[in-house]
Amino acid sequence: QQKVQQSPESLSVPEGGMASLNCTSSDRNFQYFWWYRQHSGEGPKALMSIFSDGDKKEGRFTAHLNKASLHVSLHIRDSQPSDSALYFCAASETGNYKYVFGAGTRLKVIA
């Protein structure tokens, strides 16, 4: 079983809608989380990190972390066609250089 599991595998939302992506870790040592986005034919690009319980907002993106349940989510409001991409959750131990990635969620925003 992968240490970082993402759901759903794929997601379609209408343009202007809200997209919600989930990530759960099975390792309590993972305390630091990053969200990455990968457009077709490119490398992943970092969106935002979260390591404190609660919400963190950056523009249209909001990450939420619940350390007790080891659950991280990413919410994208006012979704745009350019948000269509593969989204990865990555987890690491505090101060560690090694990241474990989930399998990804493929988001499609329909115009």
Add this chain to the structure above:
Amino acid sequence: DMKVTQMPRYLIKRMGENVLLECGQDMSHETMYWYRQDPGLGLQLIYISYDVDSNSEGDIPKGYRVSRKKREHFSLILDSAKTNQTSVYFCASSSPGGNERLFFGHGTKLSVL
């Protein structure tokens, strides 16, 4: 310019041939990584390098080796490539301190026939 550059972008090799994938970064980052990406598996860490000649195995190092003789350059070598090493390979770098964001290159799509 905060860039990670990978060469080549596409590569086709025959089983048993040696493969060299190259990666450069212009951010003077100490830490560099090699990942491979396969559908349904996400990104899997092959090797991590903490600085010149300071390399450590990742989660799937078997069949791979690395070389880092200059801070800005990190190579991945496949000696006698196998068909199951067909994948997209990504190089990344990060600034020191741990838990920092990774900067990825565009990837090398390797096909081993």
